[in-house]
Amino acid sequence: MEIKHTDSNESDFLERRKCRECAEQKPLKQYAGKESVTCKICAIKLKQERDLEREERIRQIKEVIYIEPKVIKGPKNEERKVIDLRVEKERYHSEKDRTIKIEIIENLLEFYKPTKIAAELGIPRSRVYSRTAKGKESRKKVNKKQYKFNLRSYLNNRLQRFKKRDKNNEFDYTVDDFLEHVGDKPVCYISGKPINLELHKGEYDFDHIIPLAKGGTSALENLGLTISKYNRMKWTMTTEEFREECKFLAHTFETNIYLC
Ligand SMILES: [Zn+2]
Numbered sequence: 001m002e003i004k005h006t007d008s009n010e011s012d013f014l015e016r017r018k019c020r021e022c023a024e025q026k027p028l029k030q031y032a033g034k035e036s037v038t039c040k041i042c043a044i045k046l047k048q049e050r051d052l053e054r055e056e057r058i059r060q061i062k063e064v065i066y067i068e069p070k071v072i073k074g075p076k077n078e079e080r081k082v083i084d085l086r087v088e089k090e091r092y093h094s095e096k097d098r099t100i101k102i103e104i105i106e107n108l109l110e111f112y113k114p115t116k117i118a119a120e121l122g123i124p125r126s127r128v129y130s131r132t133a134k135g136k137e138s139r140k141k142v143n144k145k146q147y148k149f150n151l152r153s154y155l156n157n158r159l160q161r162f163k164k165r166d167k168n169n170e171f172d173y174t175v176d177d178f179l180e181h182v183g184d185k186p187v188c189y190i191s192g193k194p195i196n197l198e199l200h201k202g203e204y205d206f207d208h209i210i211p212l213a214k215g216g217t218s219a220l221e222n223l224g225l226t227i228s229k230y231n232r233m234k235w236t237m238t239t240e241e242f243r244e245e246c247k248f249l250a251h252t253f254e255t256n257i258y259l260c
Contacts, residue, residue, distance in 0.1 A: 021046065034228065054099065061100055069111060083111050085120040092121050105131045151198050155179075162206040166218030173220045182225050189224040190234055190242070205231040214238060 016025045021042035030039045038046065067088075069081040085108075092104050105128055108117045114132060118125040129135045155175050163171050173181075186195045188204070195204050209224040210216030213236060226234075234242045 058100060058103060081111055089121050102131060154201060158206055162223060163218045166212060169217050171218055177220060181220050186225055188227040188230060190226045190230040193227060195225060203228055207231050211236050
């Protein structure tokens with residue numbers, strides 16, 4: 001049996017995954033995220049297709065349900081365009097697609113004031129105001145604001161999730177306790193590689209050193225800081241079991257019996 005030589009090394013080999021769309025084995029780097037089942041190229045293609053479908057759907061819906069406003073005479077004999085708000089209310093509430101709901105509101109804004117639309121449709125005013133020109137402008141500003149990453153609240157969040165996974169116990173250790181637990185120079189407890197809690201956010205896990213399924217708890221002593229990819233490799237094994245598996249695999253790789 002011949003070993004396939006690629007541009008990547010052996011550790012990269014372990015990190016390959018089959019794309020659900022093009023069925024190619026590709027390194028994890030070429031995926032948008034850990035959980036992604038399609039490679040980046042396919043993901044972009046799929047998104048474009050979805051966007052086109054959505055646009056087409058909205059176009060069709062607009063065509064079908066766009067109601068020509070009636071022109072009536074106002075009190076001073078001026079012409080006024082009106083739309084039947086009862087019909088619009090029904091249309092709005094029977095529609096599940098958020099974009100189409102927005103379309104309905106924006107269409108109404110050409111004829112009515114936001115307060116009237118909100119009252120007639122029975123929806124919060126803020127939902128209507130956010131679709132006005134002013135609302136759109138202020139939303140752009142908010143989106144532009146750079147939210148500063150807060151390490152403490154990030155860690156707190158992760159700790160809460162770690163604690164919650166243990167259904168049998170409650171723990172009250174804090175972020176400070178955690179920081180003391182991992183020390184000044186945190187390292188991955190599986191690989192020994194250094195971890196920068198701020199720079200590597202999203203790339204490390206809080207792992208139960210003794211798995212919950214094997215009697216471990218969410219006590220701080222059982223919290224192992226680890227690089228996500230090593231944690232995924234370790235899976236539900238104990239550290240001991242994992243070490244044995246690694247030895248076994250290392251031997252297999254060295255002897256090249258099964259590596260193909
Ligand atoms: Zn693909």
